Amino acid sequence: MNKSRVTVVDIARAAGVSKSTVSLVLQSSPLVNETTRAKVNATIRELGYVYNRGAANLRQSASSRIIGIIVNDLTNSFFAELAVGMDMVMQSAGYVQFLSNSAESVDRQREVIASMREHGIAGLIISPARGTEASDLKPLAASGIPVVAVVRNVVGAKVSTLFSDNYAGAKDAVRHLIDLGHRRIAFLGGIANTTVFAERVQGWRDALAEAGLGAPDSCVIGSTASRAGGVAAIERALSLPEPPTAALCFNDAAAFGVCDGLRTAGKEPGRDFGVVGFDDVIEAETAVPALTTVSVDPQGMGRRAAQMLLKQVNAGRVEPETIVSSVRLVVRQSCGAGLKDKTRRISA
Amino acid sequence: MNKSRVTVVDIARAAGVSKSTVSLVLQSSPLVNETTRAKVNATIRELGYVYNRGAANLRQSASSRIIGIIVNDLTNSFFAELAVGMDMVMQSAGYVQFLSNSAESVDRQREVIASMREHGIAGLIISPARGTEASDLKPLAASGIPVVAVVRNVVGAKVSTLFSDNYAGAKDAVRHLIDLGHRRIAFLGGIANTTVFAERVQGWRDALAEAGLGAPDSCVIGSTASRAGGVAAIERALSLPEPPTAALCFNDAAAFGVCDGLRTAGKEPGRDFGVVGFDDVIEAETAVPALTTVSVDPQGMGRRAAQMLLKQVNAGRVEPETIVSSVRLVVRQSCGAGLKDKTRRISA
DNA sequence: TGACAAATTTGGAACGATCCAATTATTTGA
DNA sequence: TCAAATAATTGGATCGTTCCAAATTTGTCA
Incomplete structure (x- = not known):
């Protein structure tokens, strides 16, 4: 049932052009004639062609549009919000994320990092598990993959860091x-x-x-x-x-x-x-x-972390920076502020 | 600074064998001699080689070890737990996940599905956004990619479904x-x-x-x-x-x-x-x-959903099944059950 | 030692897209 | 009308891995 996938060559044959032209259309290059473009696009729709990013990323110049996110505890709504903030930015920037939960296990975190590396992530945002060491992030830095640590910092690791004050x-x-x-x-x-x-x-x-x-x-x-x-x-x-x-x-x-x-x-x-x-x-x-x-x-922090990472990914060079995000006290009821003095009962 | 990556050929040259042999070592094939294996492995460590899964997945037979997960609202701890359950199973099965938050937007969900398809996911687990239609999942089914819908079902879509009773x-x-x-x-x-x-x-x-x-x-x-x-x-x-x-x-x-x-x-x-x-x-x-x-x-449900999907991925064929997960009432205090009748005040 | 089997190793052709250099088609200007 | 300029198209090599068929080495036995 699983018919072999449709490739640029199939499109080329069906549209009566060369695969190079199809490739140019895919990248919406201005070089290609409008009539040709329309014909190719029609064929693409017709044959149900699906672009294969894996193949494209193979060329050495290309950088994948995949970034990794590792969070220490996704069941904690603070971190879930953080992840959602990152997701928002990444998605509108045209990236997909590998998102994993380390569940505070450095071993698991190590495995996930290795796996992500094999899949060719363009960058990593990590809210490190307790006990994470600089050596855990070293290999990434060594191969020039930008890393942003959020919430917690990793002592000795030369990576960008974003945490709250x-x-x-x-x-x-x-x-x-x-x-x-x-x-x-x-x-x-x-x-x-x-x-x-x-x-x-x-x-x-x-x-x-x-x-x-x-x-x-x-x-x-x-x-x-x-x-x-x-x-x-x-x-x-x-x-x-x-x-x-x-x-x-x-x-x-x-x-x-x-x-x-x-x-x-x-x-x-x-x-x-x-x-x-x-x-x-x-x-x-x-x-x-x-x-x-x-x-x-947290959601705003996630967005900022994502922006920090993308900046580095696009710049193509890793220049660690540390940002301390300012915080602000929100006074509501639980501190007793809204109550009159006689209502509040503190035996001070 | 970004030195061009180390490949099997580099390893082969350094270890004095052919790339085919290196490839065999990578797959821990029994065909290769122990001495050779040791030598190659040493070289791999020495040169800091990173396996390139993208390249490997290019061969048509191979199926990627990437699965997609789309959740309608990750800030809701129910769904966060669901995701964590899936993560556990996927991780120990050696898969990585693209995890995205659709935030109840069908448009965003559609984009994410398209993007995941281009990245060659082996399967998808989705907790559909409100208003998801069978046509949104159709292309996946058409290309033989197994899909499991959780929590909510998608009417008319021929995909496996897991929801609670x-x-x-x-x-x-x-x-x-x-x-x-x-x-x-x-x-x-x-x-x-x-x-x-x-x-x-x-x-x-x-x-x-x-x-x-x-x-x-x-x-x-x-x-x-x-x-x-x-x-x-x-x-x-x-x-x-x-x-x-x-x-x-x-x-x-x-x-x-x-x-x-x-x-x-x-x-x-x-x-x-x-x-x-x-x-x-x-x-x-x-x-x-x-x-x-x-x-x-929810975590258990996430685990079951992941297992359902992996079963289909491994079987290589898509046979939609629907599982209704049984539920159980947990009696605690908020219903008033533990209180004596006189303490409870219902004007019945 | 020679013939044969078993154990290892190895080129080279894929996979699907990109990109360069080269080719062909179309305009333009005098 | 023809050369030069511009526009559009195209083969073929390449990315890093796998896998097949073929080649090579090693081992066994008469």
């Missing part, structure tokens, strides 16, 4: 909680051994120090960067001898978990406890209470 | 609410003009009829299949002359929105109003109250 975002968020009258502010959720975590904690610490407040280590409660992790973290936080009255959470998922945990403990987020998230995922706005959070705009 | 799931859910004593049960959220919606509403309707209860059209309140849509739907539901006391929601996202909306209206989901979702996304378990929902296991 975690430090400033965390600092702003904590300052805001301090302005609202909070004095004991915890940092909840997230996996401690990561750059992003360290940056956010540092922002938290410095904001507290600035205000002359203590930043005890007991108030930094790591867990997973998920809803379940948030529940666990707030549980531990509330059992401290001097429990906090507010918290900056590692990300929105953890913040939602913290809200859940607060309710289980009979406290209403926003009224009895200030909660601030990080990322500003779509649900943050519609949740109840609406989540105060540091907006990172 | 929406009817039975909805029916079970509503029966359960009836058993809990509810008499006015609404159907909230979702876009009315879709097969999935119709199937779920039919389940809802039949369960009510079975119990001799009315299923007035005013109790079916469509909106978007999102959190925001859920909020809007419950608002309208509560303003009905005889407001419902419980609802089956189109999906979990809408169900979360319904919970949010209930709280805004001063009602506690689970206690004052029974809420049941559909899909069982990860957050359903950890939310407060934990969401009672019809478990669809």
Whole structure:
């Protein structure tokens, strides 16, 4: 049933021209006569010809219009949005993406990179799995394939990097909680051994120090960067001898978990406890209470990353640049900002 | 800087054998002598050779190890999980995926399909955008490329299909609410003009009829299949002359929105109003109250879809089959099941 | 040692498109 | 009308791999 595919030669024969002419038509070259072009195009439609990009890419000059995207956790809506942002840009630029989920496994990530290389990607955007080393990206750089690392950076790797200003975002968020009258502010959720975590904690610490407040280590409660992790973290936080009255959470998922945990403990987020998230995922706005959070705009970040990569692909040369994407605190209800002082109950 | 790539011929020359021998080594053919194999492999490592799959796929017999995946909305965690399930299977089977987000646009979907075809995909899994027609998939089928449609079906298209038992799931859910004593049960959220919606509403309707209860059209309140849509739907539901006391929601996202909306209206989901979702996304378990929902296991569905496709790809022939994946009601707190009768307040 | 089989190795022709240099067709100008 | 300029078309080599048929090496046995 699988009739052998139609090629330029078949078109050429049917249209009574040479394969070279067909090729020129395919590239909509101005060299070919209008009448001929029309005839060839008609034949193409008629025979149901499908262009074979693989064959075209074989010529050494050509660069494939395939780019690779590797994401560490696609089930996390932050990364899903990031991928969607990239997809938008790539698609309108006429590229297709190999998109893979490393699920935080460096081994899997290595395999995927190797496979993508064999398929001749023109560039790679990677949100690296935890534990990714510069050597994992070395071979790509060596063969001149542009790489953009997003969200997390890979120390020692000479690749372009795009991440959000975690430090400033965390600092702003904590300052805001301090302005609202909070004095004991915890940092909840997230996996401690990561750059992003360290940056956010540092922002938290410095904001507290600035205000002359203590930043005890007991108030930094790591867990997973998920809803379940948030529940666990707030549980531990509330059992401290001097429990906090507010918290900056590692990300929105953890913040939602913290809200859940607060309710289980009979406290209403926003009224009895200030909660601030990080990322500003779509649900943050519609949740109840609406989540105060540091907006990172993952989709926008994905778009920017894609543009960075395409710039390098088109330039044909790799010049690593690092861009720190600025963030902005979006004040909603979960921090308690909208409430009158008597309604908010913080035993400060 | 971009040194011309290393090819089998380079390896052959360096190792002092012919390119044919190198090719045999690459395919780990038993024909080649162990000593030679070792020598060639050493040279391959030494020169940093990268296999060029594009060139290999050029030979007509070969089928590419690339499959396409198109998803209608990757920002929806249900579909993200679906994609992750597929990714798992494909990756361990040695395939790479082109993954694209159609964002519910048939035009974009058409472009992506065309592009994937030009890149020579061996098969396609698609969760079709709304409004997808059989003609959109026709060319693929015509060239013998297996297609599996998931979640939604495409009427008239002769492709394999995998979807969940929406009817039975909805029916079970509503029966359960009836058993809990509810008499006015609404159907909230979702876009009315879709097969999935119709199937779920039919389940809802039949369960009510079975119990001799009315299923007035005013109790079916469509909106978007999102959190925001859920909020809007419950608002309208509560303003009905005889407001419902419980609802089956189109999906979990809408169900979360319904919970949010209930709280805004001063009602506690689970206690004052029974809420049941559909899909069982990860957050359903950890939310407060934990969401009672019809478990669809999107990741598992993704895995099954991938297996269905690979089976066809390997068999080399396309024999459309339809699989209805069974679902199961997971009872948690949001329906009010765990509460004693006096705690639950339904004015039945 | 020679004949034959088995084990290895190897040119060269594909695969489908591109691109260069060369050829042929059509205009243009005096 | 003819040479020169321009427009349009075309063979053939090439990209990196596979695969066939044929050639070469090695091994076995009488």
